[in-house]
Amino acid sequence: xAVRLSRSERKERTRSELxxxxxxxxxxxxxxxxxxxxxxxxxxxxxxxxxxxxxGKDDLFLALLEEHYEQRVAAHRRLLAExxxxxxxxxxxxxxxxxxxxxxxxxxxxALVADFSTHASRDPHLRSQLRGLREQFLAGxxxxxxxxxxxxxxxxxxxxxEVARGTGALLRGLMLDWILDPEGADRAVVFEExxxxxxxxxxxxxxxRRTP
Amino acid sequence: xAVRLSRSERKERTRSELxxxxxxxxxxxxxxxxxxxxxxxxxxxxxxxxxxxxxGKDDLFLALLEEHYEQRVAAHRRLLAExxxxxxxxxxxxxxxxxxxxxxxxxxxxALVADFSTHASRDPHLRSQLRGLREQFLAGxxxxxxxxxxxxxxxxxxxxxEVARGTGALLRGLMLDWILDPEGADRAVVFEExxxxxxxxxxxxxxxRRTP
DNA sequence: TGTACATCAGTGAACGCGCGTTCACTGATGTAC
DNA sequence: TGTACATCAGTGAACGCGCGTTCACTGATGTAC
Numbered sequence: 001x002a003v004r005l006s007r008s009e010r011k012e013r014t015r016s017e018l019x020x021x022x023x024x025x026x027x028x029x030x031x032x033x034x035x036x037x038x039x040x041x042x043x044x045x046x047x048x049x050x051x052x053x054x055x056g057k058d059d060l061f062l063a064l065l066e067e068h069y070e071q072r073v074a075a076h077r078r079l080l081a082e083x084x085x086x087x088x089x090x091x092x093x094x095x096x097x098x099x100x101x102x103x104x105x106x107x108x109x110x111a112l113v114a115d116f117s118t119h120a121s122r123d124p125h126l127r128s129q130l131r132g133l134r135e136q137f138l139a140g141x142x143x144x145x146x147x148x149x150x151x152x153x154x155x156x157x158x159x160x161x162e163v164a165r166g167t168g169a170l171l172r173g174l175m176l177d178w179i180l181d182p183e184g185a186d187r188a189v190v191f192e193e194x195x196x197x198x199x200x201x202x203x204x205x206x207x208x209r210r211t212p
Numbered sequence: 213x214a215v216r217l218s219r220s221e222r223k224e225r226t227r228s229e230l231x232x233x234x235x236x237x238x239x240x241x242x243x244x245x246x247x248x249x250x251x252x253x254x255x256x257x258x259x260x261x262x263x264x265x266x267x268g269k270d271d272l273f274l275a276l277l278e279e280h281y282e283q284r285v286a287a288h289r290r291l292l293a294e295x296x297x298x299x300x301x302x303x304x305x306x307x308x309x310x311x312x313x314x315x316x317x318x319x320x321x322x323a324l325v326a327d328f329s330t331h332a333s334r335d336p337h338l339r340s341q342l343r344g345l346r347e348q349f350l351a352g353x354x355x356x357x358x359x360x361x362x363x364x365x366x367x368x369x370x371x372x373x374e375v376a377r378g379t380g381a382l383l384r385g386l387m388l389d390w391i392l393d394p395e396g397a398d399r400a401v402v403f404e405e406x407x408x409x410x411x412x413x414x415x416x417x418x419x420x421r422r423t424p
Numbered sequence: 425t426g427t428a429c430a431t432c433a434g435t436g437a438a439c440g441c442g443c444g445t446t447c448a449c450t451g452a453t454g455t456a457c
Numbered sequence: 458t459g460t461a462c463a464t465c466a467g468t469g470a471a472c473g474c475g476c477g478t479t480c481a482c483t484g485a486t487g488t489a490c
Contacts, residue, residue: 007486011433030330032244035476047477049434057477111330114388118242118323121391131392157405166406169385176326176384177377179333180343193369194378194414198406201413219453223466247443259444261467269444 015053017043019067022060027108031061031115058126061116066133068109072102073140080144088152088203089196095148096195099171100188107182110175138164154203163202170194227265229255231279234272239320243273243327270338273328278345280321284314285352292356300364300415301408307360308407311383312400319394322387350376366415375414382406 005013021043025034036057040047054060076098083094103110120130141164149155156163174191178184217225233255237246248269252259266272288310295306315322332342353376361367368375386403390396 007431007433010486014433030334033334033475036478037476046435048436048480051478052433111333114326115330117388117392118327121323122242122245127392131389134389134392158402162402162406165386165389166382169383169389170378170381172385172388173381173383174377174385176329177343177346177381180329180339180346190370190374194374194381194410197413198410199413201409201411202406219464219466222453226466245442248445249443258468260447260469263445264466 011053014043014045014049018045018050018053018060019064023064026061026064026112027106030108031112031119036060058120058123062129062133065113065116065130069133069137069140073137075102076141076144080147083148084151088154089200091148091152092196092199093192095167095199096192097188099167099195100191103171103175104188107175107179110172111179114172114176135161138168141168149203153206155206156202157204158202163199166202167195167198170198223265226255226257226261230257230262230265230272231276235276238273238276238324239318242320243324243331248272270332270335274341274345277325277328277342281345281349281352285349285356287314288353288356292359295360296363300366301412303360303364304408304411305404307379307411308404309400311379311407312403315383315387316400319387319391322384323391326384326388347373350380353380361415365418367418368414369416370414375411378414379407379410382410 018039022034022039025039025042029035029038036047036050039060040050043049050056050060054063076095079094079098083091086094117130120126138161142160145160145163149160158166171191174187174194178187230251234246234251237251237254241247241250248259248262251272252262255261262268262272266275288307291306291310295303298306329342332338350373354372357372357375361372370378383403386399386406390399
């Protein structure tokens with residue numbers, strides 16, 4: 001049964017249907033090949049609807065990305081609670097697995113963000129918008145890293161934001177190879193080892209206690 | 213003075229002039245926006261010359277990439293000789309600096325390879341060609357890592373190829389953020405710290421000796 | 425409760441542009457005798 | 458040493474296609490009285 005919606009409710013709904021379709025088409029086609037026509041059609045509208053809800057293709061993607069980052073920060077926040085009783089090494093590995101899981105859930109997403117980043121880097125305004133989203137996301141992750149560091153009495157020679165950036169960079173960089181070999185195996189294990197090593201090598205004990 | 217060249221010498225020269233122009237245009241415009249027309253023109257030819265020397269845009273880029281990887285392996289091989297007398301920590305940092313220098317020499321190059329990777333990942337044949345080049349390059353770097361490991365009596369819980377991949381992944385991932393903020397400072401130091409931590413955290417001593 | 429007008433989300437079509445690839449052709453180089 | 462033919466690197470133009478953005482318009486919703 002079709003419920004009667006106010007103009008703004010209807011618009012909000014159009015917007016979210018467009019976002020859902022955009023996500024699907026971007027994932028399937030990649031940023032450059034994804035066509036607004038296709039996105040609009042899959043959402044059941046015409047291209048004009050996209051322009052009525054977003055400034056254009058870039059803005060549509062930014063909206064998608066913002067949504068994505070909010071969800072990821074929330075997911076990692078939940079993870080942190082789950083890891084409360086683990087020792088430091090298990091905590092590192094839990095973090096690695098969570099990041100890897102986010103990758104495996106949507107391998108194409110990471111490639112998409114890479115494409116959008118290089119694209120955005122060529123336009124000062126877009127570049128600064130994307131940087132804003134990224135740094136906000138990384139700040140969220142940095143907070144979580146600080147909680148873990150405090151919990152286990154360690155510190156880093158870099159800001160927690162850089163530690164977050166570096167940890168994510170490992171996956172972002174590896175992904176560029178992984179997408180060339182979709183059949184590759186054992187990646188979860190390899191990644192866990194790498195992240196654990198990275199964080200282990202970076203952290204130093206804050207007080208006299210032994211920190212493995 | 214114009215020297216008289218044989219047909220094959222002339223062709224070889226055309227090819228290398230096209231490659232040089234391609235490199236310049238790709239760096240300036242990015243993979244997707246770089247136009248073969250522009251490349252041909254900067255080399256002093258028409259588009260047909262490109263198709264007479266390469267199968268197309270993808271093949272042209274692959275040729276460029278192959279050249280690049282050969283140079284990088286050679287450069288790292290030279291570095292290794294220079295690091296012969298340093299201790300392990302200094303060796304790690306020397307490696308980090310060398311990779312960072314390769315980035316700073318041409319920041320755009322790394323973004324270019326990222327774009328080409330996501331592009332290639334959508335085509336099975338191209339994907340497999342690029343993977344071939346990548347893995348060959350990584351195998352070259354892996355050899356060097358093994359030399360260092362043997363020199364300092366350490367080993368890794370991962371294959372040396374994966375260690376090479378991980379080390380490069382750090383820069384490839386960080387680059388995606390760096391290009392959003394061309395003004396950013398202190399990156400050499402941050403990167404050095406990260407690579408040192410990664411390799412330190414990963415390596416374990418092979419014999420009873422202390423390995424810092 | 426109903427009427428008249430204003431608003432605006434979404435339509436549909438046109439605009440403007442770029443670009444990878446193909447192909448018949450040319451003219452200089454190479455080869456055979 | 459010279460002639461006749463073959464080869465082929467590079468030309469120039471056309472082909473074929475895709476796509477982001479703009480804009481005048483429509484018709485349903487919202488507002489004022």
